[in-house]
Every structure is written in structure tokens, then in C-alpha cells.
Amino acid sequence: MNIALIGATGFVGSALLKEAVARGHSVTALVRNPAKVETAANVKAVQVDVNDVTALTAQLAGHDVVISAFNGGWGDPDIYNKHLGGSNAIADAAKAAKVRLIVIGGAGSLHAPDGSQFVDSPHFPEAYREGARAARDALAGLRKGDWQDWSFVSPAAMLAPGERTGKFRLGGDEPVLDANGDSHISVEDLAVATLDEAETARHTGKRFTLGY
Numbered sequence: 001m002n003i004a005l006i007g008a009t010g011f012v013g014s015a016l017l018k019e020a021v022a023r024g025h026s027v028t029a030l031v032r033n034p035a036k037v038e039t040a041a042n043v044k045a046v047q048v049d050v051n052d053v054t055a056l057t058a059q060l061a062g063h064d065v066v067i068s069a070f071n072g073g074w075g076d077p078d079i080y081n082k083h084l085g086g087s088n089a090i091a092d093a094a095k096a097a098k099v100r101l102i103v104i105g106g107a108g109s110l111h112a113p114d115g116s117q118f119v120d121s122p123h124f125p126e127a128y129r130e131g132a133r134a135a136r137d138a139l140a141g142l143r144k145g146d147w148q149d150w151s152f153v154s155p156a157a158m159l160a161p162g163e164r165t166g167k168f169r170l171g172g173d174e175p176v177l178d179a180n181g182d183s184h185i186s187v188e189d190l191a192v193a194t195l196d197e198a199e200t201a202r203h204t205g206k207r208f209t210l211g212y
Helices: 011-022 053-060 079-097 126-144 187-200
Strands: 002-006 026-031 043-047 065-068 100-104 150-154 158-160 169-171 184-186 206-211
Touching: 002 011, 011 026, 011 187, 026 053, 053 079, 065 079, 065 187, 079 100, 079 126, 100 126, 100 187, 126 150, 150 187, 158 187, 184 187, 184 206, 187 206
Parallel strands: 002 026, 002 065, 026 043, 065 100, 100 150, 150 206, 158 184
Antiparallel strands: 169 206
16 A cells, blocks of 8 residues: 555654554655654655645645544643644545545543543543543544544553554444453554554544554
8 A cells, every 4th residue: 555654753653654564555754854764665754744734635645545643742731732733634634635544543532431531531641631632622523524534543541662463452432441451552553453444444434442
């Protein structure tokens, strides 16, 4: 496949890039600083501002799918506006370019047993709340729109470097819990699930999650 990858140098994006290359796909890494993109066969780094919808649309045109690991910037006091604005611009560009979109969101918008969303809990970490709210609202915008050529991936609550097992379970709007009631996944297996979705399009117009 010919994949456009936004945020290819970040924690999740670099794992996605590695997985895509390992599967033999061609990747256009759309980043702020092309010099930071790891050199690999079939990888082209391109500088782009995701908030420039016209420029981003031109870069996305002709790809089979765009995977967005965009992040508004943890620690930025304006992360809510930056993340939601960038996410909406990416969706607008993908729609205009007629390219399927896969968004890496957060776990905060997943539902607790009582139907509430974890991001609204008083126990949700304050350092991540505004970014999680922005990701939640970006998902709501996708769901309300008339364009449905998208998928939204919410990782497990605990996302960390680990092993690429390829063995995990998928879910919908509620977290996937292990026998101990924990929600966790390695970033390597998040990349596996995301590239699986790129190749199979099993969750078009839907959000899905995963865990062990």
C-alpha cells in the first residue's frame, strides 16, 4: 500500500512507521521536521503543517490511506485547541483528498461500566485531561459528519514500549480488560492492530480499541 503517516517521529508514529516498513508498504512521513524521520527503504519524509488544509490535501492525494498519530503537544497549556484544530484539519484534508483516514486517539473517551467516559472522571490524570478531551471531541466530530471513510483507534489505558506479539483482543467503546481487570497494550501491538486496519478496513466509520 501507499500510506501517508502523520506524526511519524513520535512515540506511536515511529512504531507505526517501523511496522508499515516491515510489511513492505511505501510510506510518506508527513512531519514538522523531516530530518528526524528514520531513514528506511520506501520511506519519503515531507514537511507539512497539518493546519494548512490545502497543502495537506495535496500531500495526501494519491495515497491508499492516511494514518494520523498527530498530537497537539503534551504539556502545552493550549493542547485542547491545538489537538482538536489539527485533528479536524486532518479529517478535512483526508475527505477532500478522498483518502481513507485512520486516527490514533486516546483511551480517555472509552466508556466505563456506568456509561460515563473515563476522561470525565475526577480520577483521570490532570496532565492528560485536556488532550484526551480534544481527542474525544475529534471522535464526536467524525461521528456526526456525513463522511464515514475513517476509523478511530483507542489504545488500552496503559500504553508502553514492549513486545510485538500480534496477540490481542479487539473491542468497541469499552476497554478490553485482562484477567486482572487491567487495560494494557504495547505500542508495538498497537502498531500491528493499526496496520491490520489499514489493510483490511474492518472498522470503517467506527471506533475500536484493543488490549491483552
